[in-house]
Amino acid sequence: MGFNAQLNQTIVDLELGGISDENIPYAIERISSINGVLNVNFPLKNDSTHVKISYDKNQIDSYTLYQKIQSIGYKVQPKLENISRAYLRIQGMHCNSCVMNITQTVEDLPGIHHIKVSFDDQSANILYDPNIIDLSIIINEIEKLDFQVATAPINDGDQSKGNNSTIQKIKTFYILFV
Numbered sequence: 001m002g003f004n005a006q007l008n009q010t011i012v013d014l015e016l017g018g019i020s021d022e023n024i025p026y027a028i029e030r031i032s033s034i035n036g037v038l039n040v041n042f043p044l045k046n047d048s049t050h051v052k053i054s055y056d057k058n059q060i061d062s063y064t065l066y067q068k069i070q071s072i073g074y075k076v077q078p079k080l081e082n083i084s085r086a087y088l089r090i091q092g093m094h095c096n097s098c099v100m101n102i103t104q105t106v107e108d109l110p111g112i113h114h115i116k117v118s119f120d121d122q123s124a125n126i127l128y129d130p131n132i133i134d135l136s137i138i139i140n141e142i143e144k145l146d147f148q149v150a151t152a153p154i155n156d157g158d159q160s161k162g163n164n165s166t167i168q169k170i171k172t173f174y175i176l177f178v
Helices: 021-032 062-071 096-107 135-143 164-177
Strands: 009-017 037-041 050-056 075-077 084-091 112-118 123-128 148-152
Touching: 009 062, 021 037, 021 050, 050 062, 062 075, 084 135, 096 112, 096 123, 096 135, 123 135, 135 148
Parallel strands: none
Antiparallel strands: 009 050, 009 075, 037 050, 084 123, 084 148, 112 123
16 A cells, blocks of 8 residues: 655755856756755756755755755855844853854854854854744754853844844945955
């Protein structure tokens, strides 16, 4: 007797790093080999960063998909219009090696745009795409390194998500940072 599971297809629109135009066929092959991926399409001519991936949510969740894409060598880039900022208080840092360890761990996560860890302030300022990675995953990864983490308010006088002045500040930071 056969098992007939219903397909739960989802399409994500991602920006990936680490792919050149001439390597698109190889990238399609590698991403397609991930269990649960149904289709991989680079819809724009001469654009090796923009990709649409359809996958079966019954076989793989979105974050695991992003992790697997990164594990085969392609960075899942956050989209500028989605960037959020988190300010974390981190206890337990003893030296600059702790700063480097936290920085490298978080930078390797999908959806991270930028992280600045301060030993002096015992803090981290992170720009990330919440459509790709949840803040709780970032905190959990830092805690796995044996640090204590707490969220702290962002002191820019603007606490509301989606407020235009915060978005403008992040976009200005992004432009200055690049």
